[in-house]
Amino acid sequence: MLSYPTVRASFIFLAIALGGLMVADIAITTANPWQDLGRLFMGVVTPNFFSTEGLLTALLRTLAFAFVGVTLGSLCGFLLALVYRFLPVRMFCAFIRSIHELFWALIFLQFFGFHPLTGVLAIAIPYSGIFAKVYSEIFEEADPEPGRLLPPYTGAISAFLYAKIPDCWVQMRTYTAYRLECGLRSSAILGFVGLPTLGFYLESSFSQGLYSDAGAMLILFYILIATMPLWVRPKLLPLYIVAAPFFLGDGLPIVWGNVERFFTEDIVPAPIRNGESLGELSAWFGDVMVNEALPGIWNTVVLTQIALVATGILSLLAFPLISRHFGGPVRRTSGHVFLVIARSTPEYILAYILLQLWGPSMLPAVVALALHNGGIIGHLIGRQTNSIHLRPDAPTGFSRYSWELVPRVYRSFLAFLFYRWEIIMRETAILGILGIYTLGFYVDSAIQNIRFDRAMLLILITALLNIGIDALGRYIRRKLALQTMPTC
Amino acid sequence: MAMKHLRKWLAGSLLSLSAFSAAQAETFVFTAIPDEDETKLVERFQGVADYLSNELGVDVRYIPVKSYAAAVSAFRNNQVQLAWFGGLSGVQARRLVPGSEAIAQGVEDEAFVTYFIANSSTGIAPADTLESLGDDLRGKTFTFGSKGSTSGRLMPEFYLRDTFNEAPESLFSRVGFSDNHTRTLRLVEAGTYDLGALNFQVWEKELADGNVDTDSLQVIWKTPTYPDYQWTIRGDVNEKFGEGFKERVTKALLDLDDPALLESFPRSGFIPASNDDYEPIRKTGENIGILD
Numbered sequence: 001m002l003s004y005p006t007v008r009a010s011f012i013f014l015a016i017a018l019g020g021l022m023v024a025d026i027a028i029t030t031a032n033p034w035q036d037l038g039r040l041f042m043g044v045v046t047p048n049f050f051s052t053e054g055l056l057t058a059l060l061r062t063l064a065f066a067f068v069g070v071t072l073g074s075l076c077g078f079l080l081a082l083v084y085r086f087l088p089v090r091m092f093c094a095f096i097r098s099i100h101e102l103f104w105a106l107i108f109l110q111f112f113g114f115h116p117l118t119g120v121l122a123i124a125i126p127y128s129g130i131f132a133k134v135y136s137e138i139f140e141e142a143d144p145e146p147g148r149l150l151p152p153y154t155g156a157i158s159a160f161l162y163a164k165i166p167d168c169w170v171q172m173r174t175y176t177a178y179r180l181e182c183g184l185r186s187s188a189i190l191g192f193v194g195l196p197t198l199g200f201y202l203e204s205s206f207s208q209g210l211y212s213d214a215g216a217m218l219i220l221f222y223i224l225i226a227t228m229p230l231w232v233r234p235k236l237l238p239l240y241i242v243a244a245p246f247f248l249g250d251g252l253p254i255v256w257g258n259v260e261r262f263f264t265e266d267i268v269p270a271p272i273r274n275g276e277s278l279g280e281l282s283a284w285f286g287d288v289m290v291n292e293a294l295p296g297i298w299n300t301v302v303l304t305q306i307a308l309v310a311t312g313i314l315s316l317l318a319f320p321l322i323s324r325h326f327g328g329p330v331r332r333t334s335g336h337v338f339l340v341i342a343r344s345t346p347e348y349i350l351a352y353i354l355l356q357l358w359g360p361s362m363l364p365a366v367v368a369l370a371l372h373n374g375g376i377i378g379h380l381i382g383r384q385t386n387s388i389h390l391r392p393d394a395p396t397g398f399s400r401y402s403w404e405l406v407p408r409v410y411r412s413f414l415a416f417l418f419y420r421w422e423i424i425m426r427e428t429a430i431l432g433i434l435g436i437y438t439l440g441f442y443v444d445s446a447i448q449n450i451r452f453d454r455a456m457l458l459i460l461i462t463a464l465l466n467i468g469i470d471a472l473g474r475y476i477r478r479k480l481a482l483q484t485m486p487t488c
Numbered sequence: 489m490a491m492k493h494l495r496k497w498l499a500g501s502l503l504s505l506s507a508f509s510a511a512q513a514e515t516f517v518f519t520a521i522p523d524e525d526e527t528k529l530v531e532r533f534q535g536v537a538d539y540l541s542n543e544l545g546v547d548v549r550y551i552p553v554k555s556y557a558a559a560v561s562a563f564r565n566n567q568v569q570l571a572w573f574g575g576l577s578g579v580q581a582r583r584l585v586p587g588s589e590a591i592a593q594g595v596e597d598e599a600f601v602t603y604f605i606a607n608s609s610t611g612i613a614p615a616d617t618l619e620s621l622g623d624d625l626r627g628k629t630f631t632f633g634s635k636g637s638t639s640g641r642l643m644p645e646f647y648l649r650d651t652f653n654e655a656p657e658s659l660f661s662r663v664g665f666s667d668n669h670t671r672t673l674r675l676v677e678a679g680t681y682d683l684g685a686l687n688f689q690v691w692e693k694e695l696a697d698g699n700v701d702t703d704s705l706q707v708i709w710k711t712p713t714y715p716d717y718q719w720t721i722r723g724d725v726n727e728k729f730g731e732g733f734k735e736r737v738t739k740a741l742l743d744l745d746d747p748a749l750l751e752s753f754p755r756s757g758f759i760p761a762s763n764d765d766y767e768p769i770r771k772t773g774e775n776i777g778i779l780d
Contacts (some may be wrong), residue, residue: 029629029662031609031679109558113567114551194554203554204526207671252517252551252567270780359680360664435664448557448635449778450580 005480006414010312017309020302025437026366029359036357043211044218051213052201059220060247062197065116065190066183067244069123073183074176076124077131082160084136097129098422098466100430101186102348103440103459105193106447111262113255116248119195123186127179134175135168142167177232181225185346188221192348192433196249202349206356218345225344266452273453288454292446293461296432296439300465303362303438304425307369311424312417314374315381318342319409320401322382325390339382342375347427348434355434365431365438369424377416381409415482422470429462439465515547516540516729519563520572521556523637524690525670532752533572539749543740546729556636560584569725570737575600575638575716575769579779582763587723590763591734592741593715594755598765600716601688602639602647604709605673610682614708618651621709628682629662633672637687638716638769640669644685646772647711670694677704687716693754714768718761 001007030036049055083089105122112118146163191199198217205213232240265273271280320326321335347368354364385405394404432440439462446454476482518540520533533550541548551568553559556577562568564584573581582588606612612624633640648656656663664681666672669690676684677700691707694700719741726733741758744750750757773779 029680110561111565113562113565114553192554194558200554207667208525208527209674252562255566258565359675360662445635448555450557450560450584451780 006411006482009476009480010414013305013312014309017306020306024302024306025361026363027359027361028363029361030357033358039209040211040215040353040357043213044215046212047216047219048210048212049216049220051205051210051216054201055217055220058191058196058198058201058217059224061195061249062184062187062191062221063224064244064247064249065119065123065195065197066180066187067240068120068248069187070127070176070180070183071241071244072120072124073127074131074179076128078135080128080132081135081139084132089132093129093132094467094470095129095463097126097133098426098463098470099126099459100426101126102189102193102430102433103443103462105190105195106443106455107459109193110266110447110452111258113252113258114194115251115254117254118251119187119190119197120248122190123183127183131176131179135172138168138171138175139164177228180232181228181344184221184225185344189346189348192352196251199349203352206353218349222341222344226340262452267456269453269457270451285457288457292442292454293439293458295437296429296442296458297461297465299362299436300425300429300432300438300462303365303431303436304421304428304469306362307366307373307424307428308417308421310366310370311373311377311420312413314370315377315413315417316406318374318378319382319385320405322379323385323405325385325388325400325405335382339375339379342371343379345372347372348430351431351436352434355436360435362436365428365434365436368431369427373420373424377413377420380416381413384409384412411480411482414480415477418473418477418482421473422466425469426466429466515549516544516570516725517549517551517568518570518572519551519553519559519568521559521574521577521634521636522553523556523574523634523640523668523687525668526552528670528752532749535746535749535752536744539744539746540737540740543743544733544736556634560636563588563720563722566722566724569722569728571720573718573720574636575714575718575766576642576773576778577636577638578718578720579766579770579773580636581720582766583779585722588720589723589734590718590720590761590766591738592758593718593761593765594753595757595759596689596755597716597718597761598759599713600639601713602643602685602711603688603691603707604644604683604685604711605676605691605705606683606708607676607679607681607705608703609679612683612708614706616709618647618709622652625683626659627661629664630656630660631664631666631672631675631681631684632656633665633669633686634667635665637669638714639687640672640685641665642769642772642776642778643711643714646776649776673700673705677701679704683708689754714772715765716769718766719758 002011080089080093084093101122104125105118108118108121112121142164146167147159150159150163188198188202191197191201192203194200198221202214202217205211205217269281269284271277271284318335318339322332322339324332350368350371351365354368358364385408388405388408390400390404394400429439432438432442433444435441439458443455443458443462446452446458518533518537520529522529530550530552533552537548537550551562553562556574559568559571559573560577560581563571563573563581571581578590582590604618610624610628612621615621632644635641645656648659652659660683662681664675666675666681666684669686672684672686673691673694675681688710691700695702721734721737725737738760742760744758770779
């Protein structure tokens, strides 16, 4: 079995994760973790929808930021996709998408402050990079045949509109709709840094132990996402897109001088700003690297590797829940509900909840990342097994699972997993804001100490690490000849 | 929740922003560091906004923020003109905004204290000196408040370093930041952390309100006193709101005598303050490397 490259790769990653577990900080430090979990559960079953008048407004804001951000992102991403073959464009896109929405929000907060533009750009910028990449992949995979059949001297624009777009349209639409769902999640968590979306109230309620209030917000959020197919209709979309900007709120006015100050003073390394010597600058750089960047990188990598493997294991365990090859409709429906909840809850919110319940360590982060990403991959793999036709006399139960289904879906499972590697790392870094010692912890500390030069350097390092993992993930997928699907 | 603020968000739009900013120029906006449970803060500062609005005859709006740094940034960026800062955040803000001034502090803020608290399971008994607790503290878990807090981080970290000559990370087996004083109390009470350090006013108020399970935790050490919270105002408010505006704000704050409002801080009243009052905080901040 070890002669299969996919199996070997799986065991190597498993070994790395086990090694990571040895050095990682995994613990439950609260005295009564289950009691709190019980209280949270009671909160969800006894939701209080009327705790704050602001709840509906927050939902509206969450929707508005998501729509405006995703619309802008998809437009810019589409334009970038047209010129994606140029290396500088690809590098630019890789860079902007390697920085998480929350980091973008933290950056814009420093000079736009609490203005809607902060939230809109925090979503639109990284999403442009993602859209550019995925749209260009869709264009590449399009059938070249219609283009060849066009009469000679057809203009490039006509050729693109008539021969390329029709073939790509369905895939682009599906992917954009999926991104809108992601946009809702991104928009919700922006509240954690002070924007007026759902996360703002969720954080307040949770931190004060108002579980019924928090439960109500979570339930509304799940309903919003689960009913998306009902209210996101092609005919209604233009209406939403036109209306969304009017529901962003007005926030506080922008003072443009702050923008200039941020770029010309705040983020310039302190020794340069103060006109100190080159020696001072290298001492400053060394200090950031040794005391902040390196421990941050180490913890980020360790946590990412553990979370990646945990995600894989959970996906493999979860996909039978919705597969038609096992059990009846009751179990499948409850499986769907579980997976929808797991994948609809943003990792950040899951990690936040688990940190409150279990206390600070890497454990809540691992579980949160595995639940969310495992929910996504489990759903995709489970759906894939539904198109597999087994012989009528195929084995049942565990034999069916281990000998019939897993081998058939294992390659696409790995493809999804390596595709999400970079996404997991981006999230891991950001979870540092919650107090786990990954890169985000040091970024947050630098911002709390009003040292934006340090914060920017650390964000750059996070971005580079992410680009590196993205490249490595692509290399491994190519090596293992794994088909990559853009819609994940 | 800050309904006034939310309704304004609802009413606005991206497109009509320029019109809105013009209308808003008249609004006097202030914020406060989020050092306690948000519900309490919103209640307290909505009261202050209404009071100031009455006294000053202008629209006054309170903006809740999610972190100490966000309060400092909003002040620096002139999106708020007045703020209720802690000692450290006030020093940070006034360094970044030349001309800004500390105008009033609570009576209790002249001599503020940090309490070190311990969960009962640690078996640590209260002591008069931090040094004598040395062996008991080593290897325990410890939580500060917010990273930018004076009473929850700066002063406790200073005394720990000063007494034991080592970083908190090497003295304790786990060091965390709870984000605010109420949460520090809850975390130590629940045993998530063995030890914590918090604002003595929050402790005393929660104790008086019967919100502390005294069987689960107790105060084990009190720091010497230091200056803390203060109202800081931007130097350019007179240009925006007219001559003498700064003096009127100062007077309004010093005259605040509504017992319910004062009780919500909790302070017995406000007294004049100056930037120089916070020199000790600046020196301490530089000493432990939080300030450059």
